[in-house]
Each structure stands twice: as C-alpha cells, then as structure tokens.
Amino acid sequence: MTLSTGGSFQLPPLSLYIHIPWCVKKCPYCDFNSHAAGPTLPEQEYVDALLADLDEDLPQVHGRQLTSIFFGGGTPSLFSAQALGRxxxxxxxxxxxxxxxxxxxxxxxxxxxxxxxxxxxxxGINRLSIGVQSFQADKLKALGRIHDGDEAIRAADMARAAGFDNFNLDLMHGLPDQSIDDALGDLRIAIAQQPTHLSWYQLTLEPNTVFWNQPPSLPEDDILWDIQEAGQALLAEHGYAQYEVSAYAQPGKAARHNLNYWSFGDFLGIGAGAHAKLSSPDGTIKRSWKTRLPKDYLDPSKRFSAGERVLGPDELPFEFLMNVLRLTDGSASELFTQRTGLPLSQLAAARTEAEQRGLLHCDPTRLTATREGQLFLNDLLQHFLP
Known part of the structure; x- marks a missing residue:
C-alpha cells in the first residue's frame, strides 16, 4: 500500500537494533526473547548470521547513515570484544x-x-545500559538476579574506569513486598553512582513468564502511586529530567536511540526475534520481525524474516501517537505529516475530543499529552484507534 504523501513525507533517521538472545539465566519477570546460555556461545556463527541478516535488509536503507546502534538482549555483554568488533x-x-x-x-x-x-x-561503543534493577539482596533474590548490590555499584565504577562517560542504570520499582523507603533507597544509591541516565520503571507481570503463572506479592496501588511521585521528585532534585514515561536524563544525555523510536523514526532489526520499522521513499511504512528461536535463526536452511506488515493510513495516527505521546514534550505537530505522509487534519476530530477531556494540550503547534494524559496514556490513545 502506497500513501499519497503530497511531497510532505520525509524518510526518517535510521537506527539499528541488534539482538543477542542469550543470558546466564532467565529471570522470572522477563518476557523478552532471551534464552539461558550453554557452556559456550556460538559467537562466530551468530555474527555471521547477523551480517547475512543485515545484507538482506540493505535495500531498505535508502542511502541513509546509522545515527545509533543498540545491542539488546538477552545479555550482549556475554559476547567477547573480538566478536562485537568483527x-x-x-x-x-x-x-x-x-x-x-x-x-x-x-x-x-x-x-x-x-x-x-x-x-x-x-x-567505539560509547554508551552502556547496566541492568541493576535493585541494590537490595532480598529484592534481587526475588527477581532471580545473579548479582548483588555491591557488584552493581562496582559495575558503575568499572564503567567509568573503562572510559564510559555516558551510561544508564536500569532500575525497577513496585518490587515484591517493596515499601516506599525500599524504593527510594534503591533510587538514592543509583543516583549516588552518578549515571548520566536512569531508566526507572514499574515491575509489571507479563504473560509467558514465571511471575505471570506464580504472581509474587506486589505493593498496593496507593503505595505504587506514592513511590512514583516521591521518586520523580527525588530524580528532579538531582538534575534528572523526565523526558519519557520511564526515562530520566541529565542535560543533553537523553538516549538518542530511544528518542528515534519514540519520534517514529526508522530502525533496522537484526538478530533472533528482532523487530524493525522501516519506511520507503514512496511513503510505505512497514513493521517486520525475524525468526525468534536462536537455533532456527542459525539454521542456514531457514529464513531470517518471520513476517512483515504494511501499516495502512487508518493505522498510522495511532502508531505515530503511541510513540510520540510517551515523550514528556511530545512532538511538533508537523512531524506527524513528515513521518506518516498524512495531513494533520486526519487527527482533528480525535484530537479535539482528547483536548476536551484534558488529556492533550490545546496547542496547534505541538502534540503533547497533559499530565493527566501521561498518567492515563492508554485512555488518551483510545481516541486515535483505527
């Protein structure tokens, strides 16, 4: 399906996501495509497969440069520097x-x-994202993590010693039997490590996980609300500005890779189970995904691609806003047409309804959720469903 862009559509910036699917062990809350590693990893075979996978996607680059690369998983740091360098x-x-x-x-x-x-x-890897989740022994045990709090602190020290002046700490709240003091204690320790970026998000129970089938005792909703409010205030006090639902950064240190996602930019995805969102010069936009199981991905008799879907004009408003409304500052209104090729008038009726409900700011130049809209983002997005 080709959109009539009227000359307004612009190819977005291009990023690359690389999925490394192995972990030391699978955590009970994790619904990512990750698998327990054996005694040896097929590093060389997997790198060969990744490059062959990328070769198949090259026609979709359309002359663009890569603005960012993100190694996700799994645990990409299980791979050697030699393999990642190749x-x-x-x-x-x-x-x-x-x-x-x-x-x-x-x-x-x-x-x-x-x-x-x-x-x-x-x-040339210039940013780390370190999966801490908590510094407290009982919480780490409940989450099935293999490190302790001291190791997490040493990890931040070693990141700096290795030359990384830009790194993120991943931290969860709303953990089993967690109090407000527990959550803020974790946050204070994280802040003391002086990361440039903090991903601070609530534990959710996802289908196809151990926690989904055997739910732990999680804090009540009023405690979760208090944790969220107190934590955001603490982060702001220490210079971490919230720029996305669960992302906080020092000035100039927002994650550019994720900003491209949330601005409805394009990204190639290579590796087992990787997803991509790609645009063509004619305005066609599609999402695609790769073979999920590592053994199938590495099997030369099988295809890397597991499927793709072209986004229709009726789907694009929701797809665009599902991303940009996660951003605290939203986006300029004109970005909608630049990224989708659709006229801004296509949003008019739903936009008015959302503004009248106090979920969207009444600003013709920007698409930005109100504070209430950020808190009830699903309700806001309902207005833009096809």
Whole structure:
C-alpha cells in the first residue's frame, strides 16, 4: 500500500537494533526473547548470521547513515570484544555511521570485567545500559538476579574506569513486598553512582513468564502511586529530567536511540526475534520481525524474516501517537505529516475530543499529552484507534 504523501513525507533517521538472545539465566519477570546460555556461545556463527541478516535488509536503507546502534538482549555483554568488533566492522562496511553515532551495549553487573569493557570502549561503543534493577539482596533474590548490590555499584565504577562517560542504570520499582523507603533507597544509591541516565520503571507481570503463572506479592496501588511521585521528585532534585514515561536524563544525555523510536523514526532489526520499522521513499511504512528461536535463526536452511506488515493510513495516527505521546514534550505537530505522509487534519476530530477531556494540550503547534494524559496514556490513545 502506497500513501499519497503530497511531497510532505520525509524518510526518517535510521537506527539499528541488534539482538543477542542469550543470558546466564532467565529471570522470572522477563518476557523478552532471551534464552539461558550453554557452556559456550556460538559467537562466530551468530555474527555471521547477523551480517547475512543485515545484507538482506540493505535495500531498505535508502542511502541513509546509522545515527545509533543498540545491542539488546538477552545479555550482549556475554559476547567477547573480538566478536562485537568483527560485527561492528561488518555493519560499518555495509551502512555508513554518522560522525556522532551513539552505540549502546546492554550489560548486567554479573558479566562485568573491566578489561573486557575497556576493549568494548575501544571498539567505539560509547554508551552502556547496566541492568541493576535493585541494590537490595532480598529484592534481587526475588527477581532471580545473579548479582548483588555491591557488584552493581562496582559495575558503575568499572564503567567509568573503562572510559564510559555516558551510561544508564536500569532500575525497577513496585518490587515484591517493596515499601516506599525500599524504593527510594534503591533510587538514592543509583543516583549516588552518578549515571548520566536512569531508566526507572514499574515491575509489571507479563504473560509467558514465571511471575505471570506464580504472581509474587506486589505493593498496593496507593503505595505504587506514592513511590512514583516521591521518586520523580527525588530524580528532579538531582538534575534528572523526565523526558519519557520511564526515562530520566541529565542535560543533553537523553538516549538518542530511544528518542528515534519514540519520534517514529526508522530502525533496522537484526538478530533472533528482532523487530524493525522501516519506511520507503514512496511513503510505505512497514513493521517486520525475524525468526525468534536462536537455533532456527542459525539454521542456514531457514529464513531470517518471520513476517512483515504494511501499516495502512487508518493505522498510522495511532502508531505515530503511541510513540510520540510517551515523550514528556511530545512532538511538533508537523512531524506527524513528515513521518506518516498524512495531513494533520486526519487527527482533528480525535484530537479535539482528547483536548476536551484534558488529556492533550490545546496547542496547534505541538502534540503533547497533559499530565493527566501521561498518567492515563492508554485512555488518551483510545481516541486515535483505527
């Protein structure tokens, strides 16, 4: 399906997501495509497969540079610097890197080795995202994590020692039997490590996880609300501005890769189970996904692609707003037409309804959720369903 863009559609910036699907062990809350690693990882075979996967997607680059790369998982830091270096070199041979490209690697404290991380930094990886989740022994045990609080603190120290001046700490709240003091204590320890970015989000029970089938005792809603309000105030007090539902950053340190997602930018996705969102110059926009199981992804007799779906004009308003309304500042109204090729008038009726309900700011130049709209984002998005 090709959209009539009227010359207003613009190809968005392009990012690359690389999925490394192995972990030391599967956590009971995790619904990501991750699998317990065996005694050895098929590093070289997987890098070969990733590059072959990227080769198949090259026609969708359309002459663009990569503005960011994100290694997610799983636990990408299980891979050696040698394997990641060969991969990055292969990617750059195929798609040029922007001069200021942001390259993020997800890592867990239990997989930290300072020499390894200095080698990652030497490859050009310039941002880490460290999965801490909590610093408290009982909470880490409940979450099935393999590190302790001291290891998490050492991980931040080692990140700096390895040359990373830009790193994120991933932290959860609303943990089993967590009090407000527990949650704020975790947050204070995280802030004391002076990360440039904090991802602070509530634990949710997802289908197809151990926690879904065996739910732990989670805090009551009023406690969760108090944790959220007190935590946001504490983060703001220490200079971490909230720019997305669960993302807080020091000035100039918002994650550029995720900002591209939330601004309805394009991203290639390679690796087992990776997803992509890609636009063509004629205005066609599609989502696609790759073969999920690592053994199938590595099987040369099988295809990397597991499916794709073209987004119709009736779907695009919801798809666009589902992303940009997560941002505290939303987006300029004109970005809607630039990213979708549709006239802004297509939003008019639903936009008026949302404004009248106090969920969307009455500003013709911007699409921005009100404070209430941010708190009840699903209710806001209902107005834009096809």
């Amino acid at each position: 991969l990055l070199a292969g990617v750059e041979q195929r798609v040029p890197f922007a001069a200021d490209i942001e390259i993020t690697l997800e890592a867990n404290p239990g997989t930290f080795e300072q020499a390894k991380f200095a080698a990652y930094r030497a490859l």
